[in-house]
Amino acid sequence: MAAVAEKRQGSLSRIAYDQIKTMILQKDLIPGQFVNEAQLQQLLGLGRTPVREAILALAQDNLVRVHPRRGIEITRPTPKDIHDIFEIRLLLEPLVLRQCFYRVDLQWALDMRARLIQHQDDEAGNAGQTAAPLIDLDNQFHLALVDTLHNQYASQLMRSLTDYLNLIRITAWRPSRYQVSNREHIAILDAIIEQRMEDACQLLSDHIQLSYQEAINTMLHASF
Template identity: 35%
Template sequence: MNARVNDEPASVSLTEQAYAVLRDRLVMLEIKPGEPINEDRLRTELGVGRTPIREALKRLEQERLVVAFPRRGTFATDVNISDLSHISEVRRTLEPLAAAAAAERATAQDRTALTDLRSRLDTAAPTGDNTELLRTDVGVHRAIYGCVHNPFLEDTLISYDNLATRIWCVFLPRLSGMAGHVDEHVPLLTAIIEGDAKKASELASQHVIGFEQAIRALI
């Protein structure tokens, strides 16, 4: 995937742009677990200087997506399936909380955006491309998190969803029913749009539990 961060809106800092590109490559395992991060190559590819790359990598290290070793360099972290229980424990608490908060706090503009997103999901042609479906799943989650209007909670939610998505990616070739998992977002989005916090919370909980069960069935 080629992406020059200079193509991003000028209002977004070069560090933020580099961070977003690297984060999504790491999350989707386009940068493989354990793979070294070549800063010089990234600087050339993304069209930025050394500082934005290094600042982005510092943030990604805090989010457990990369790890730095003195005199060895920086590497994509491994994906440990044993972390599934810990990640799921956090998500079972925070995802329902976020969905309920989104239903209560979403602005009129938020609800319009979620309505458009729901329409695209509802009318999308069936696809067997699990990778693209997973990208859609990530996008829906991030859209919901934005409606919570709590930057601390949003950052935490994104961080744990990223870690969960990396586990998904490991099993993508063997996963069936991915389209159904993504389709679960339609009633969830409806509950948030309609301001039904209780329903949104219940659906988010079911979604997270379903993810864990689907992965455990393959372990």
Template identity: 30%
Template sequence: MSVAVVDISATSGRDAVPVAAAPKGTQAQRAYDALRRRIIRCELAPGRTFTEASAAEELGIGRTPVREALARLARDGFVVVAPRAGCRVAEVTLGDVMELFELREPLEAKAAELAAARIDETGLAELQRLTDVPFAADAGDAAGLAAFLGANTAFHAALAGFAGNGRLATALDGIADQLERLHWLGVPTSPRVADLLGEHHEMIAALAARDGERAAALAVRHCRTSRQVVVDAVLESGALRDAAIHREHHDHREARR
């Protein structure tokens, strides 16, 4: 297997992490955070290969903390580690997208329903603040895009928190990073960003009206809009591996026309 050595140290502005300067006991955590962020933001693109040695060299630390970080990332589903062959950033397939959104949809709907009965004015103001973060239409504005997508993730985390169900919030938190990576793939080039933001505003209005049924329905619609944004990006990427699911989805879209 030929493993390309990539520059994993490239970051966007204020997100640079001085891993080598970290206390020894936290170097594995810092390496994990730095690599995870770059994978989520697709700075390390799906399918990209690198070596443990190259990661250690670029981060400026020893191989042992990098090995620990990579093992955690493998458990999280972000990388595939092949002994003596290097590491590969986990690909994103249409099957992955469908599974994540099938899991997300009922959880988000229940969170919205519960939040409608429990959220207060402070919570509504927080959701509004997160929705008001502007979208960075300029693809070169990495910091602006990071702020927008970070606010989107925070919006859904806050909504889950306002539901008042700790287990539900934990379940949604468990897929938040994977969902954010999907959004980094799909949102920058999507013409439907305005739809996503409009649905956030509608959800806030339903929550303010204490209409749990409508809030849940809007959460389902929002999940499906978000899923289509990502599906379109994955289908256009040319990097899809589960061809059978690809064909099935294509046939389904053609049948709807």
């Protein structure tokens, strides 16, 4: 019975974690906002223990910060956070692509390009509707390139950055950046498909730099 109760408690904690993370990434909970455990329990319809465990896990992933006597702050990325994450990406991703260029699955590249092309005509639509699938494709694109190295530590590192990168995107990207980023991904894939290694690596480096500049400029000029 104890094992069953423990398993159920773990399941509820995971549900709480997923639901709170979704609220953060959908901006139902706003970066910089303070909430408390009681509010989250009421929102989720869950008890104190799973919510508390979820908060601790979210804090480990840097999606929330716990302040004694003040409550739980939804993380607002700082310029230093943004710099550090994009710095490691710029060191890692182009190097992996260069080292593994001829191991990239060309069928994957063609399929990913086709999926990105599907979103090219969405610019006239509602940005809130197009952002979610483009963020998902963005993650898939970068994770797949790093996975080509077949190095579990590099892949784990890249995955550990994903949620925080999503937080940066929703906090510090203008709606137009999603479509520009989409076109940059297509250009990188074109170079891969055409086996232009130098171009592909340079385009990937430029893409990461431009994404960084978009985020850092928005954060530096934002008024909170």
